[in-house]
Amino acid sequence: MESIVVDGRLTSPTQIELSQPVTMSAGDVEVEIRPRAASRQAAQVALLEWLMTRPAGTRNADDIDRQVRHERDSWESQR
Secondary structure (H helix, E strand, C coil): CCCCCCCEEEEECCEEEECCCCCCCCCCCCCCCCCCHHHHHHHHHHHHHHHHHCCCCCCCHHHHHHHHHHHHHHHHHCC
């Protein structure tokens, strides 16, 4: 059977209000809950704003490149 996607609102840990009726026969179903895109975008913006409050790191690009080369070289020596 094909999946049906219905918007809704989580009203409690065990209840969801659906924005429209589900038109399928009764039976067991699997429910997957995802935040709406707008909610995800707001969460991403909040994360970026939080990151901007953190102090800058002390590593530069050369230091990071050196570490990456070292890690890759260790992979090759393990073969």
